Amino acid sequence: MIFGKIDYINLLPLHIYLKKYPLPSGLKKTMEYKKGVPSQLNRALFYRRIDAAIISSVESARVKYRNLNLGICANQKVWSVIIQKDVKNAKDPSSATSNVLARVLKQNGKVIIGDEALRLYLEDSSKFIDLCSLWYEKTGLPFVFARFSCIKQKNFYSKIFKKFTQTKIKIPYYILEKYSQTRNISPKNIKAYLQVIYYKIEYKERKALKIFFKQIKNKGVR
Numbered sequence: 001m002i003f004g005k006i007d008y009i010n011l012l013p014l015h016i017y018l019k020k021y022p023l024p025s026g027l028k029k030t031m032e033y034k035k036g037v038p039s040q041l042n043r044a045l046f047y048r049r050i051d052a053a054i055i056s057s058v059e060s061a062r063v064k065y066r067n068l069n070l071g072i073c074a075n076q077k078v079w080s081v082i083i084q085k086d087v088k089n090a091k092d093p094s095s096a097t098s099n100v101l102a103r104v105l106k107q108n109g110k111v112i113i114g115d116e117a118l119r120l121y122l123e124d125s126s127k128f129i130d131l132c133s134l135w136y137e138k139t140g141l142p143f144v145f146a147r148f149s150c151i152k153q154k155n156f157y158s159k160i161f162k163k164f165t166q167t168k169i170k171i172p173y174y175i176l177e178k179y180s181q182t183r184n185i186s187p188k189n190i191k192a193y194l195q196v197i198y199y200k201i202e203y204k205e206r207k208a209l210k211i212f213f214k215q216i217k218n219k220g221v222r
Contacts, residue, residue, distance in 0.1 A: 004035075052157055054071060059097075066152070068154070078132035080113060080118040084128055105134050139211060
């Protein structure tokens with residue numbers, strides 16, 4: 001089995017959880033080799049170069065995938081999925097869901113996601129639109145940016161992640177320092193950001209996904 005890994009700050013708690021979980025050593029090794037941005041893991045899972053990953057929500061809707069109630073969620077704000085205002089329209093090549101969300105919300109500008117988006121937003125939020133905030137204004141719901149999807153062995157992955165959303169993950173300071181240095185974001189801001197993100201998909205999150213997919217279909221957006 002090959003598990004894909006997105007090396008963004010928003011999945012840091014999940015990576016720490018998996019490091020401590022008694023996974024087969026071979027599976028842990030492949031996670032380090034199969035790293036990529038969301039759009040890369042979308043393709044890798046589609047072509048079965050990996051068996052499971054947290055992928056873009058728009059891609060997770062494919063009939064071939066089995067999805068867990070686990071993903072990257074935010075309510076009212078996210079900070080790391082943004083539109084840069086007053087610039088030429090541009091998609092973020094790392095993303096799928098965020099580019100579509102920008103079109104669904106009829107936003108013009110440059111889409112930026114991930115740790116770079118977080119850094120820019122924290123430096124000067126006035127230059128950007130937080131897409132999660134805008135979604136909440138229009139729907140009153142949270143947004144699910146990505147979901148855990150697999151090709152097969154859903155029960156196996158369900159067992160692994162069963163306790164994740166119920167576990168308070170403590171991030172060692174040396175890891176915070178490492179991410180702080182490589183992302184140019186302070187440990188304090190990383191910890192604040194991780195309070196914005198959550199992972200359990202429940203009723204409101206499923207409702208938000210249903211509305212999002214319906215709007216994609218109605219507007220002919222992909």
